[in-house]
Amino acid sequence: MNNSKEHEVVSDPDTLSLAEEPTEGLVGAGAKPWKLLIVDDEQVVHTVTHLALDSFNLGGRGLEFLSAYSAAEARQVLHANPDVAVILLDVVMETDRAGLDLVHYIRRELNNRMVRIVLRTGQSGQSPEQEVITQYDINDYKEKTELTRQKLFSTVYTSLRSYGDIFALEENRKGLMKVISASATIFETRDISQFFEGVLEQLTALLYLNSDAVLINASAMLAHPEVERLQIMAGTGKFKNYIGEVNLDSFEESVVERIRYVLTCKKSNYGDNYWVSYYITKSGLEQLLYVSAKDVFSVPDIQMIELFVKNVAIAHETIALLEGDG
Template sequence: MNDLQPQTANGESDGLQLAPDSPHANFGHSVEPWKLLIVDDEEIVHAVTHLALDSFDLGGRGLEFLSAYSGAEAREVLREHNDIAVILLDVVMETDRAGLDLVHYIRHELKNKFVRIIMRTGQPGDSLEQEVITKYDINDYKEKTELTRQRLFSVVYTSLRSYSDLTALEINRKGLMKVIESSAKIFESRDISAFSEGVLEQLTGLLYLGNDAVLINASGLLARSGIERLRILAGIGKFKQCQGEVDFTNFDEEMAERIKYVLQHKKSNYGDNYWVSYYVTKSGLEQILYVSARDVFSVPDIMMIELFVKNVAIAHETIAMLEGGQ
């Protein structure tokens, strides 16, 4: 077994430990592909784009191609999919300005500021270029003839990077706002769940994690007749509806085994795409944070997760002390 022992401020080890080598230590996880919308009235453009980007991969995620052959069709697709990352958009389709009208619809009616829009024109030297760049909120303007396979790959790659950064910042912003609102009332309302949920959203956005995370209070863990129970403080993603006291049957087998391992060894552990953080306060309050990630965790990620668990545990302990003193 490999051990990683980060030091606390007083020089003591937190006992951070890798998960043991076992059938459950490393396993794959599915991630949704990036959605790319091709809007063009020429069938050949769709076919060539598919061919050029067929093996595309960013962060372990491929591409899901969506197609529209007019501005009107594109509107329908956009209404059905609110998570499209990149649009390759023709300027001239059913009208000379169909592409520009669609940009206006996306930015002003749908109020979607995140999707990256790459305008493509089949008319070299198009006089619209300067107007488009200065008056419309697009991210690039290219002639179809200059978009070789390599250049198309580069444009889509950088656009997806930008989209990923923007959406992560937005998740972090919303989480931070929720934390601010909740922390202002935390000692007044003693609502640790609302506070924890907000910080979970902030943490997962900041670390570019998958949006599945759950914060568990394991203090006073019961073990009667083989039934083990946990108290859920907050959850996001697939754990959003998981609240109150639960037993391990509420989780899948692999997740349950990871949590049991942490409780048994009193140490955090992680694998390729998950992290189970453990912290215990001076009064004996135990808390566990379970998060799933798209990529392997870095050391800065680990330190931030550990700090988060420690701060929430201390806040929870403070509330418990206030309640006990009443």
């Protein structure tokens, strides 16, 4: 990449310098955008940030720009949007330390450790970088004069990557809590739906999948193929409310076709953004897992999905045997 365009001379230290190169990328249709909050009392900063990041894309998701022109206004925006991923924050606004006070509010009072905070200042002498980084829980520190278009893109990109990792870990933690809670009583109640749901949430979080996933007991359907009713064991995302017996035509046509193909061929099948995993136990219990993905599946992803379906099928078989003994 040619970096010769990145350097521009600016006379005003509060002016954000932009390189001329556009950032290419297509926003994924229907994908929920990342929320980016710009906190600055200068209108020009909001304008050039929009222009610089207009075509931004990460994981098929663009940006939703939120603006606040003071620290007080930023507090209101954050209350209304707790899922803000990145904040580009000015230091000097209502007061010389308005931005730093807002950082304290976000981390201590809102207890929001996930949002990535990038401090931007046009007056570096007001807030020395070393002092700010060591005393405040921020994730990056930039002088406005060094933020060219490409560097601004890189800063937001790496910040969102970090936010995505933290978010995935948090979702995984929630799923693990469900598994732990359900495991304590799983063999007493003989109800493993919560267990399966928790593990399903863990899987989608760990693999950075979309939240849409459904675990299916196919044995009942195969016994009566003319009925075309599925036994849903657990679902997340758009499949969350599909629990118990569900008509096959309740799903989107593309999903139905993929499930039918796997049931006919009795083997797993995949495409660019989905995976349908198939497993049959020794006793003949057949289960499917349908998951959607943001990107193409890797080999480790596939191995984890296949292992998940295998272990769930074995757990389900064990419960069925216990119920038979009871």
